[in-house]
Amino acid sequence: MSCETIDVGNGFAAIVCSRGARRARNACSIPGCDRKHSRLCDSKTRDDASTCDAKLCDRHAVSDGKDRDLCPAHAQHAVDVDGTLEASRFD
Ligand SMILES: [Zn+2]
Numbered sequence: 001m002s003c004e005t006i007d008v009g010n011g012f013a014a015i016v017c018s019r020g021a022r023r024a025r026n027a028c029s030i031p032g033c034d035r036k037h038s039r040l041c042d043s044k045t046r047d048d049a050s051t052c053d054a055k056l057c058d059r060h061a062v063s064d065g066k067d068r069d070l071c072p073a074h075a076q077h078a079v080d081v082d083g084t085l086e087a088s089r090f091d
């Protein structure tokens with residue numbers, strides 16, 4: 001089993017471990033999820049220069065209530081900071 005740490009920005013890191021067959025390149029970024037991704041996390045990274053771009057399937061993408069999708073880590077961060085899924089501060 002091989003593991004790698006993926007920096008998803010805003011101080012969050014995800015550890016992804018894989019066992020056996022390599023996962024498809026276009027698979028969802030969430031560990032253990034093999035669904036094909038259909039969208040990318042739109043949360044800005046700390047330096048505001050790029051977006052998270054975590055690959056997300058329909059099940060793991062979290063809508064911010066507008067027209068953006070967030071990965072679970074960024075959706076949780078938004079809740080921690082604001083109490084609600086309010087992403088206007090990313091504008
Ligand atoms: Zn998924």
Ligand SMILES: [Zn+2]
Pocket residue numbers: 008041042043052053054070071073074
């Ligand atoms: Zn993200």
